Amino acid sequence: MQLIGLSVSNFRSLADVQDIPIRRQTILAGHNDCGKTATLDALAFLLGERDIQESDISRFAIGAAERSALPALGDEEPPRTVTVEGRFELSTGEAKLLNTSSPVRIRRRFVEGQGARLEWESLVPQCLELRDVQGLKVSELRDLASSLGLNLRPGQTNVRASWVEVLKEHAALSPHVTDWAAAPPVVKDALPQLLYFKGDSAESPEAVVRSILTAKLREYTLDETTRQKITGLEDDFSKQLQEDADQLRKLVLARCAFDEFTLEPQIQFKPSVISVALAASASGQQTVPLSAAGAGRSRRVTLALWEASQQLLSEATEDSAGGGVIIVYDEPDTHLDYDHQRRIMEMIKASASGAQSTVVVATHSLNLIDGVDIQDIVHLNSRNGRAYIQSLTSNDTDADTRRFLSNMATSLGFRNSVLLHERCFIAVEGATEYAALPALFKLAFGYPIQSAGIALWSCGGNDGALNFAKFLKEHHRTVKFMVDADSLKDKQKEFNIDRLKKQGFAEDDCLFIGDPHELEDVFGNDQWADTMNALWPRDDELQWKPEDVKALRTEGKFSKKLHTLARDHSSDAPRSKEEMVVALTRRLQGPSDIPASLIGVFETAMKIASDAGQRYWPEDD
Structure with a gap:
């Protein structure tokens, strides 16, 4: 299973946070106490790796019915409920195993006083009473069967299993609807394994080894032969405990004067590595337990273990039904220098490349934030103590991207320029290019132009903008111009080469667009005709x-002749030729629609950005 979305309600500050996007690698960024760790812990609850404590229940669930969909607590009020829901993409093998389509929604709900329950959205009987007959008492089973006009078949003994069988047969033939129901064991077994690394675990390599080996051990239990052996053991021990359970049941009946009391033990073996002993020695030194070694050695070992885990836990294939693994890091950069933080980023990327691997990282580290695509960042913020998220989608505009980055930078307390990923500043002539080029870039490569380290801005033929470009260059920043191809010879152009040379720039500082003259030239006749007809x-x-x-x-x-043609024959023609490219851009559907010459200019810009960035500035310069 590949987790693609997470929704949380009434868990700490996550009072009502819907559809947090989860990608192969996801960075949770934000200020302290904004809900980053709460999100990771909520994920652990969903996957059955932690229980709900009193302190986990959101205070917004008390006296804030309009916010949390829960009434205030009182003697007669319903209990508080914590819900964590995940959306999962299924592999071919998982879809076949679960007999359902992808994606699937699975949630774990904790109801105060009742405990937690794993549920999934599936096709269930329309009759509510028929959805969980397995959990009913014998008397309840008889009453339900009687209300439905059902009786045991000849030869069936009057025991609980017989009534369950009759009701299940009836449920299979009754009308069904899509709704939430108790998840069967096969769904629970198909959930991804969780590997949770915390920043403070750098002091405890033993804890890291236990987590890694336990995840691998549980992966082995998913093998069909092993699963059958474990199920057989569970059945055997359940039968052995039944006599003891019957004795307890009779004692309770005798002392409490109940009409009926059912006690049926359920056995589940969940293997885990309970302890591990680590020891190490340097050259010429005596071997000592790692727990007795210095903190520096422990941190190095922990980092090495994290790196090794990616190989150990990435063996699942795309079509397997093994559930995959979700690797979670909470502040992995704690106590680590910049070089080690970069190693962690490389490790995260490698881990996320596995067929069924997902990596989620909560961090403040600019090294980690700057090392991923902007679309992989989820910015968590809080308002009056309640968390909310900001993230980018494939449909967001360039303006949305710039707003997202600005808001995240402000929230984290950094100057915008620190977090804009800009390694290369590229100036364009005017509003047309500024509006069209980011959209064309994103359509061509699937991610925002900012993710490539390019900061685009419109100069509008303004001398002040040229002076700013000169200022950036003098301060050792990489500055380029993206201009029409005829800028070299057209003296009427606002960005002609002579004008740029006066500010200290050369022809090598320009990326030329157009074949032969300007941006409008690069689009095909079919593309223009389609846009004009539409x-x-x-x-x-x-x-x-x-x-x-x-x-x-x-x-x-x-471009001028095209605009004139449209104006002469259409009352709906654009008011200016500058609007034409933007209009055409919005009609393009995919990367194949982007002209090859424009792709080449973008690739050149990306190469410049990858080699650019702030450089050492000598004191005598």
Whole structure:
């Protein structure tokens, strides 16, 4: 199973946080006490790796019915409830095993006074009473069967198992709906393994080894042969305990005067590594237990163990039904220098590359934040103590991306420029390029232009903007210009090469767009005709044809002639030629729609950005 979304209600500060996006690698960023660790602990609860404590129940669940969908506590009020829900993509093997389609929703609910229960959304009987007959008492089973007009078949003994069988057969033939129901054991077994590393575990390599080996041990129990052996042991011990359970049941009946009292023990073996002894020695030194070694050695060992775990836990294949693994790091950069933080980032990327591996990291580290795609960052913030999230989706605009980065930087207390991923500043001529190029880049590569380390800004032909570019260059920042190809020879251009040279820039500082002149040239005749028919239909109701566009690609400015053609024949034509490219951009569907020449310019910009960034500034410079 691949976790793709997480929703939490009434867990600490996570009073009502819906659909936290979880990708192969996800960075949870935010200020202290904003809900990062709470999110990781909520995930641990969902996967059955921790219980709910009194302190976990959100205070917003008390006296805040309009916020938490729960009434205030009182003698007659319903109990408080904590719910953590995950959306999971299924492999082919898992979908077949669970007999359902992907994605699947699974949740664990804790109800105060009743405990926790794992549920999944599936096709269940419309009749509520038929959804969990396995959990009913014998008397309840008889009453339910009687209300439905059901009787035991000839030859069936009057025992609990017989009534369950009759009711299940009836449920299978009754109307069904999609709703939440108790998750069967096969769903629980298919959940991913959780490997939870905390920053303070750097002082305890033993804890790290136990977590890794326990995860691997439970992975082995999913083998069909091993699972059958464990199930057989559970059944054997259940039968052996039944006599003891019957004795307890009779004692309770005798002392409490109940009409009926049922006691049925359920046995489950959950293997784990309970302890591990670690020892180490340096060259020429005596071997000593790691617990007696210095903190520095423990941290180095822990980091090495984290790195080793990615190989040990990444053997699952895409189609396997083994559930996969979710590796969680809570402040892994604690007590580590920048070099080790970079090693952790490399380790995280390697771990996330596994067929069924997911990595979730809570951190303040700029090294970790800066090392991932912006779309992999989830920014947690809080308002009046209640957590909420901000993240980017594939549909967000460039403005949304810039707003997200600015808000995250402000929340973390950094200057915007620290967190903008900018390794290279690229100036464009005006509003058209500034609006169109980020959208074209994202469509071509699948992530925002900021993720490539490129900060784009519009100069608008303004001398002040050119002076700012000169200032950045003088302060050892990489600055380039993305301009139309005819800027080299067209003296009327606002960004002609002579004007740039006056500010200390050269032709090598320019990335040229257009074939042969400007941005509008690079798009095909079919693309322009499609856009014109959709947005600027002819008043004479004829169709624009690619040949109409092709005829304009002669001497002179193609964009100007195209705009004139549209204005002459369509009442809906754009007011200015600058609007045309933006309109066409919004109609493109995928990477194949982006012209190859533009892809080449973007790739050059990415190469420049990857080699750029702040450099050493000599004192005598």
